[in-house]
Amino acid sequence: MKTLAHRIPVPRAAAGALTLTALLLTSCSFSGLRKPATPEPHAFISYKAPAPGDTNLRLAVKDLIDMKGEVTSAGSEYLYKNAPPATKDAECMKYIRGRRDVTIVGKANLSEFAIGVSGSNDYFGTPVNPVDKSRVPGGSSSGSAVAVAMNLADVALGTDTAGSIRVPACCCGIAGLKTTFGRISTKGVYPISPKYLDTVGPLARDVDGLVNGMELLEPGFQNEYARAKAANPLAKTIRIGRLRVPGTDPAIDDAIDRQLAAAGFTVIPLSAEFHEEWAKAQHDGNLVAAAASYYNNDQIRKHKGVGNRASKAILFGDLVFSRKYDDEAKREAAIARRDHWRDVLRQTFKRVDAIALPVLQRAPYHRNVAFTAIFEAKFIKIQNTVAVNYAGVPAVAIPVPLHKSGAFPVTSVQFVGPANSEAALLNIGRLAEKRS
DSSP states (O other): OOOOOOOOOOOOOOOOGGGGGTTOSSSSSOOOOOOOOOOOOOOOEEEOOOOTTTEEEEEEETBBBBHHHHHTTTTTTHHHHHHHOOSSSOOTTTTTTTTTEEEEEEEOSSSSGGGGSSOOHHHTOOOOSOOTTOOOSSSSSSSHHHHTTTTTTTEEEOOOSSTTTHHHHHHHEEEEEEEOOOOOOOOOOBBTTTTOOOOOOESSSSHHEEEEEHHHHHHHHHHHHHHHHHHSGGGGGGGGEEEEEETOHHHHHHHHHHHHHHHOOEEEEHHHHHHHHHHHHHHHHHHHHHHHHHHHHHHTTTTTTTOOHHHHHHHHHHHHHHHHHHHHHHEEEEEHHHHHHHHHHHTTTTTOOOEEEEESSSOOBHOOOHHHHEHHHHHTBBBBOEEEEEETTTTEEEEOOOOOOOOOOOOEEEEOOOOTOOHHHHHHHHHHTOOO
C-alpha cells in the first residue's frame, strides 16, 4: 500500500447499525450527556495526534475492536470502567501493527454496544456530523465516520452488523465498505451476531481510501482491485440492477439515477418479485439481529453504567426472540430462510453485476430529536441495509450529491454484489464517484 503523503482536505462543513432499535424505545427518556464526554467532535474515545512531520496513513479503529493493552469499551461506561485491557490485538489488526507507514491515531467512538442507528452516545458524547452539525452522524460506527469526514483520519475501521458502516458513511458524506461475511476475521471484536451478521470493513473519503483500508486488512487486495479495474475499465460494460424502495424521497432516487446515467452504467430495473424478496429479507435480518443482541448483551444489561438506551434495546431483543422464536426449531427455520434469499441473489447476479439502491430513504434526522424514543424508531425504518448482512454479501456506500434547495446536501448509493466481489464493487464505486 502506498503511503498517503498528502492530507485529504476537510469538507466544507455546514457544510449502522443494529436495526433492533426500531421497534423498541417507546417509553424511555434520556438525560443529557454525562461526563466524561470526549472533546468535540467526539469522534474518539482515545486519541493521539500524529507527531509533526508524520506523513503516514492515519488510521482510526472503532472501539469495538481489541487493541492490546487497551480497554475495549464498546462505547459503554460500564465496560470502560470495568473491563480489563485486551491481552492481544483482534485478528483484523494482525497485518497493521507491523507497518511503518501507518499511524494509529486512536479508538473511535460509537453507539453503546454498537446498538443504535443514530450514532448517539450518552456517555462519551455524540460525534458531530461535519456535513451538518444539526444532524446525527449515523451509527453505530459514528466516530469512525466523523474521524474520516473531519480529516482526523485517512481510513477508519468499522464494523457492520446491520448497516453500521454504510449508514454513518451516508450521513457524513464519505465512502464505506461492508465486507463479505467471514472474509475478514471478527475474532477479538465485541460480538453482536458473530455467527450470522458481524463484519469488519473500512471507511474513507473515497474509493482509493477504501482500497488502502482493505490492503491493511488483507494484503494483496490492491492487486485484486487492479485486476477488477482492468477487466471493466468502462461503466458501459457493467450491468446495474436498480432497486427502488417504497417511501424513498424522490430527490434521493433522482440523484442516484442521475449518477448512474452520468457514469454510463447499463441500468436494468429489478422486478416486483425481487422487491418482495428484499422486503422479506429485511424483516428476517432485523429479527436475527435483535435476538443476537439479546443473547450477547443481556447478562450486562442491568449493570450500573449501562445506558438506558442500550438497556432497552437489549430488552427488546428478548421480546423479539420470545415472540418470534417460540422454540429452537422455529429459530432455526428463520435462519434457514437465508438460503432462499441467497439463492434469489445468486439468480439475480446472473443477470446483473451489482444492485444499486439508496443506503437511506431520507436525510439523517436532526439531533434535537435524536434522544427520543420516536427518533430511533423512525430512523431505523429508513435504512436499506440489513438484507445485505442477512445474505452475507458485500456492499459499498458511495456519496451522491443532492441538488435540492434547503436540503441535506448529500446521500449515498449502495452497490451490492456477490460474495467476495469487493474489488469489483470498488471499481463500480470508482466509476460512480467520478461523476459526483
